[in-house]
Amino acid sequence: MIDFELTESQKQIVGTAQEFAREVLGPAEVALDKISDPEQVFQGKLYWNCMAQAFELGFHKMAIPEKFGGLGLDPQSTHLVWEEIARWAPGFAAGLIPSGVAPQLICFLTPDRKDLTEKFVAPYCEDKSGKRITSWCSSEPEIGTDGSNYYDPKVHHHTSAAKKGDRYLLTGAKSDFVSNGGVADSYIVFACTNPELGIKGSGTFVVPANAKGLSHGKALDKIGLRVLNQAPVVFDEVEVPGEYLLFPCGELYPMLHNSIITVGNLAVGYLAVGIMRGAYEYALEHSKKRVQWGKPIFQHQLTAAKLFECWQAIESARAFLWKGSWLSKNKFLGDVKTSLAAKVYATNQAVKQTAEMIQVLGGYGISKEYPVEKFARDANLLKIMDGANDILIAKAAAFL
Ligand SMILES: Cc1cc2nc3c(=O)[nH]c(=O)nc-3n(C[C@H](O)[C@H](O)[C@H](O)COP(=O)(O)OP(=O)(O)OC[C@H]3O[C@@H](n4cnc5c(N)ncnc54)[C@H](O)[C@@H]3O)c2cc1C
Known part of the structure; x- marks a missing residue:
């Protein structure tokens, strides 16, 4: 039996999220969006006050x-x-979503490694300052959509991780697009340990932001999404213990990468x-008040049709995403094809409908x-975030 009814606890957390986003994050995001120098957004108190409250409410560790x-x-x-x-606040949401990537991966990949859970997971969960944000670094100046090119052995991450005794030395630069790149407290980094294996030659490391040689x-x-910090991360012979390698390079790399993408794309x-x-609710209200040609513009059929199509897109995109979330809950790692297809559909619709x-x-x-x-400016980033839609279609089609 298909059921769209939310449980009492789901209604409760959605209610808390709605109130917090409407009253606190939304107004802050509108103010921060207007700041022309993006560096100032992340140096001011407003951004960090909001993050602290979001962490206080536990949204980072759900x-x-x-x-x-x-x-x-x-x-x-x-x-x-x-x-x-x-x-209410797409930019804050876009930053909070990947903020837990490092602790989540550690719990998933190395749940029995107490040294790692105590260093990276417990402090993250306990944090009330909003500063223990984490981030994942895959893309590089020369590796964009090629990050999913598992097939060409010549294509590999240029950020390298050279073995030095029982430690690794990371050297290279990640792209300008790394979400939370300039504000993170620790990073998940894909770095090449064996170039002969192409992209599959990358190991997955956790790296603290205060490691010597790491800068952003x-x-x-x-x-759009101007409240989402995106910045390049640079590794200049950053030395990390061998234990910080969470997942070695090899044939299982696409499985790990796809599992991150499966979860990430649903969120996008x-x-x-x-x-x-956001755009629909405002436009609907406006259309019922704005009078032209003797009546509210909502009563002109072509205007009502636009609003109807937007509502239809919201409902159909959400229903598709719910199927993806349901599969993630009931099937290990979720379903790549459904997640990617639902993301492509929802983000294409978002660009079209906000216009x-x-x-x-x-x-x-x-x-x-x-x-x-x-909302229209914000929507445009989503067709590229967590993979350009064209490439996601090609990836998903391989599972048909
Ligand atoms: C909001 C946002 C957040 C991001 N967050 C992160 C992050 O947290 N960590 C991280 O590592 N990266 C992040 N990225 C980077 C993102 O993963 C890349 O931007 C994305 O993979 C595309 O790479 P690119 O921008 O270099 O485009 P390119 O690879 O240069 O592609 C440009 C265009 O060419 C098209 N194209 C390329 N190859 C093909 C092909 N074979 N067939 C058809 N079309 C093709 C693409 O679809 C795209 O339209 C983020 C990006 C955005 C926009």
Whole structure:
């Protein structure tokens, strides 16, 4: 039996997320979006106050098992929260989603390694300052969509990890696009240990931000999601203990990479639904008040059709994503094809529908005094985030 009813605890956490996002994160994001120098966004108190409150409420640790100090929520419950936060504050949602990548991977890959869980998971779960953000570094200046090219042995990460006794020396640079790159406290890093294996020659390391030789560049100045910090991360002979290699290079690399992408793409899909809702809800209200040609513009059939199609896109994208979340809950690692397809569908719709909602507002749609243009700018990043949609389609099609 298919059931769309939320449980009492899901309703509760969605309610908390909605109130917090509407009252705190949303207004802060609108203010931060207007700051022209992105570095100032992450140097000011407003961003960090918001992160501290988000951590206080536990949104950073929803997916971490209870025995490690997390909330132990299932993927469906976690995803409901991301949609709700993205409805009001997509940039904050986009930063909070990967903020737990390092502790989540450690719990998943090395649950019995007490040294790692005590160093990287417990402090993250206990943090109330919002500063223990983590980040994952795969893409590089020369490795974009090639990050999924497991087939050409000439293509490998240029960031290398050379063995030195029982330690590794990491050298190289990750791309300008690394989410939380300039604000993270620790990083998951894909670094090549065996170039002969191509992309599969990369090991997966956890690296603390304060390791000697690690630095990051300036925050990227971009069209949307301006509250999501994206910055390059540079490794200049960064020495880490051998134990920080969480997953060795080899034939299982695509399995690990795809499992991160399966989870990540669903979350990006929910960002798209939240963004569409933000634009739709505002445009619908506007259309019922704005009178032209003698009646509210909602009563002109072509305008109502635009709003109807946006609502239809929200409902269908969410239903597809719920199937992906359900598969993630019930099947180990989830289903790559469904996650990628749902993300591609939701993000393509988000770009299309937010443009249509600008049209519903007419001239007010392009004005920064109104919120719809921001949702449209934010939506554009999602077709590239966690993999460019064209490549995700090719990847998903291989599972048909
Ligand atoms: C919001 C956001 C957050 C991100 N966060 C992170 C992060 O946390 N960590 C991280 O490591 N990276 C991150 N990235 C980087 C992201 O993974 C890359 O931007 C993405 O993989 C695309 O790589 P690229 O930008 O170099 O584009 P390119 O690889 O240069 O591709 C450019 C265009 O060419 C198309 N193309 C390329 N090859 C083919 C092909 N074979 N067939 C058809 N079309 C093709 C692509 O689809 C794309 O449209 C983020 C990006 C964004 C936008």
